[in-house]
Amino acid sequence: MNTIFVKMAAHSLRISADWNTLEGLAAQFLPVLKRKEEDVDIQLTVLPGYGTVFQNFDVQVGKEPNKITFKRADYLIESSPDYTSATIQVHDQLALKHALMNFYSSFIVYHNWGLLIHSSCAIQNGRAHIFAGHSGAGKSTAARLSEPRALLSDEATIVKIAADGMVVFDSPFRSELQSTYQQPAPLAGIQLLHQSERNRLERMGGPDALVALMDKVFYWNDDPAETHRIMGLLRNLVEKVPVYELYFRKDPTFWELIS
Amino acid sequence: MVQFVQKKNVAQIEVENEWIILDTEQYTVTRLNDLGGFCWQKLREAQTVDSLYKAIDLEYGVECEKDAIDHFLADLTKYGLISHAV
Numbered sequence: 001m002n003t004i005f006v007k008m009a010a011h012s013l014r015i016s017a018d019w020n021t022l023e024g025l026a027a028q029f030l031p032v033l034k035r036k037e038e039d040v041d042i043q044l045t046v047l048p049g050y051g052t053v054f055q056n057f058d059v060q061v062g063k064e065p066n067k068i069t070f071k072r073a074d075y076l077i078e079s080s081p082d083y084t085s086a087t088i089q090v091h092d093q094l095a096l097k098h099a100l101m102n103f104y105s106s107f108i109v110y111h112n113w114g115l116l117i118h119s120s121c122a123i124q125n126g127r128a129h130i131f132a133g134h135s136g137a138g139k140s141t142a143a144r145l146s147e148p149r150a151l152l153s154d155e156a157t158i159v160k161i162a163a164d165g166m167v168v169f170d171s172p173f174r175s176e177l178q179s180t181y182q183q184p185a186p187l188a189g190i191q192l193l194h195q196s197e198r199n200r201l202e203r204m205g206g207p208d209a210l211v212a213l214m215d216k217v218f219y220w221n222d223d224p225a226e227t228h229r230i231m232g233l234l235r236n237l238v239e240k241v242p243v244y245e246l247y248f249r250k251d252p253t254f255w256e257l258i259s
Numbered sequence: 260m261v262q263f264v265q266k267k268n269v270a271q272i273e274v275e276n277e278w279i280i281l282d283t284e285q286y287t288v289t290r291l292n293d294l295g296g297f298c299w300q301k302l303r304e305a306q307t308v309d310s311l312y313k314a315i316d317l318e319y320g321v322e323c324e325k326d327a328i329d330h331f332l333a334d335l336t337k338y339g340l341i342s343h344a345v
Contacts, residue, residue, distance in 0.1 A: 207277040211288055214281075222283045227270040231281065235272050 009169035017046035050089035061221045075099040083107035114160040116218040121157045122146035128168035128185040133193035196247035201257040209243035262305040262344035305344035
């Protein structure tokens, strides 16, 4: 068992695992940092050899007084109730990626820090623009059509939601386009994608925007306290950041509508 | 008189004078306007049609039709958000 210190958005992680796993993490997810032990926000132990290959997205959540568990066919997370310490058993790299997304989204919601949103995100003039939508709506397409703008995410966007503003961090959770480790950028707006013959942008009201974003948040569970925290974070988001319906053609001209 | 009360396992939030109610067991979303949201808040404790009628009169200074309150409670019951208080 060996250890590396890595950065995930604004948080520092100490990860213990075998060398193969750590090399995979360092190469695919996160830049390696030299940190002191006392700076660490999250301590993780990753163990291989769990379960079977990916079956489906069904996650069973278990709660005990001193432990929260998330169980899927290909991973098992056993976490402290405040998500600062956990053991993650995985079957393979895909399981490790999904388990880390599950764990980190739970951590940031629990600490009322922010949300992991199913979306891509590009930077223009120093400000972040999120593109969200249902599966197949065009998140990856919008990301590709945003070149040469830098991307903060192509699948799962990490948004810090705070009283002094919304900030998007570079996401290590990628689908196709690898991270180029961009600096965080203030969030200018959220676009909900619809493919169309003609480009059009329509501002949404707060309640419509909140309901539309609900199913874009990763990993809801049936805990009313956690659900209430997510709803509160979403309300802060839609009250401070404009949300639009973006009807777009599959070419870069939709950027002309985005300020 | 029949009393109604909110079920557990619901989360709610107010945005721009509208209430969004999420049933965390059935994963349903219900949206209520300002008046519906007022009644919803009252339903944290057991209420009858008459007690809601009086509360609306006190808060808004208007006499709401009892049939409308009855209908509202029937809708919330159908959506699984309230039940008879025991």
